[in-house]
Amino acid sequence: MKILLAVDGSEHTKRMLAWMAAHEEWLGPEHQYVVLTVVPPIPPHAMEFLDADYLRSYDNEQAEAVFKPIRAFIDQHKLQATYVHEVGHAGDAIAEVAAEQKVDMLVMGSHGRGALAGLVMGSVATRVVAVCKTPVLLIR
Numbered sequence: 001m002k003i004l005l006a007v008d009g010s011e012h013t014k015r016m017l018a019w020m021a022a023h024e025e026w027l028g029p030e031h032q033y034v035v036l037t038v039v040p041p042i043p044p045h046a047m048e049f050l051d052a053d054y055l056r057s058y059d060n061e062q063a064e065a066v067f068k069p070i071r072a073f074i075d076q077h078k079l080q081a082t083y084v085h086e087v088g089h090a091g092d093a094i095a096e097v098a099a100e101q102k103v104d105m106l107v108m109g110s111h112g113r114g115a116l117a118g119l120v121m122g123s124v125a126t127r128v129v130a131v132c133k134t135p136v137l138l139i140r
Contacts, residue, residue, distance in 0.1 A: 002032040004103040005081075006094045006128070009037070009066040012109030016139040017073050020107070033074065033081035034101050037066040038090040059087055091127025098134040110138040 003026070007013045020026045039062045042055065050058075063085030074081045084101075086093040098106050110125040129136050 001104045004034045004106045006108035016109035019139045038093040090124045095132040107137045
């Protein structure tokens with residue numbers, strides 16, 4: 001199975017990884033893993049003052065800060081993974097990468113707020129579930 005792990009470095013990501021570790025069927029060499037993080041875009045008015053090399057470097061540094069503990073987890077479990085980062089709105093980018101990578105399952109952590117809080121506050125998980133054609137496993 002090809003599994004997309006959507007990560008942001010938060011406590012929700014840590015809970016998702018702990019859940020996966022506790023459920024060994026989700027970890028193993030029979031699966032392919034794609035690890036994705038989405039870096040929020042720099043506001044357009046700020047981008048006017050930054051060159052393209054700086055922006056690429058900034059995006060890479062932000063992504064690598066999220067990936068570092070994930071790499072340790074993947075290595076600890078002797079797994080192989082491809083690491084991808086995108087810049088943009090997290091919900092849309094996650095759904096797009098799931099489609100592009102033709103993954104069988106998307107796994108991500110969630111705040112676990114109720115429907116009303118998600119509606120009022122917005123939610124990456126809510127957006128992903130709404131637009132993603134791939135099955136989504138939310139870990140709370």
